[in-house]
Each structure stands twice: as C-alpha cells, then as structure tokens.
Amino acid sequence: MDWQLLFLSxxxxxxxxxxxxxxxxxxxxxxxSSAPRFVFIGSATALLLASAIGVFLGDRxxxxxxxxxxxxxxxxxxxxxxxxxxMPNLHEE
Numbered sequence: 687m688d689w690q691l692l693f694l695s696x697x698x699x700x701x702x703x704x705x706x707x708x709x710x711x712x713x714x715x716x717x718x719s720s721a722p723r724f725v726f727i728g729s730a731t732a733l734l735l736a737s738a739i740g741v742f743l744g745d746r747x748x749x750x751x752x753x754x755x756x757x758x759x760x761x762x763x764x765x766x767x768x769x770x771x772x773m774p775n776l777h778e779e
Contacts, residue, residue: 699737708733 703709712729716722748756 703733 708729712725715729716725719725744756751759
C-alpha cells in the first residue's frame with residue numbers, strides 16, 4: 687500500500703472540502719433534520735461517489751493523455767473557475 691499517496695489524497699480532499707458549499711449544505715440539512723445520521727450517510731455517499739467518478743475518469747483519461755498534460759488541463763480548469771468566482775459579472779454587459 688502506498689501510504690504517502692493515501693495520506694496526500696486524504697489531506698488534499700479533506701482540506702479542500704472544509705468550508706465549501708457541500709459542507710455548508712450538509713450543515714444546513716443536519717440542522718433542520720430530525721435524523722442527522724441520514725444526512726451524514728447521504729452526504730458521505732455523495733462525496734464517495736463523486737470521488738469514485740473522478741478516480742475512474744482520471745484513470746481512463748490518463749491512458750490517452752500524459753499525466754503532465756492532464757495536470758495542466760486540471761490547473762487551467764481550476765484557474766477558469768477561480769476567475770469566474772472572483773469576477774462574476776465578467777460576461778454580463
């Protein structure tokens with residue numbers, strides 16, 4: 687088992703998920719629910735499924751694209767999303 691990769695992926699995802707929209711939605715749902723354990727099960731399952739899709743797609747795409755190019759594409763997409771979040775009125779004229 688590659689413990690370094692396991693720790694790196696856990697810490698990266700854990701830190702990036704803190705305070706994001708899905709955590710705030712889970713907080714809101716559990717606060718207004720009479721059964722917070724089901725909110726936990728649902729949100730954990732959703733995160734697990736989203737991660738599984740990402741791993742599957744990353745594995746399949748890496749067959750056709752070099753890892754360096756795949757990382758560059760991911761970095762570019764993150765940069766585009768960051769710019770859209772920082773400048774929401776960019777396309778409205």
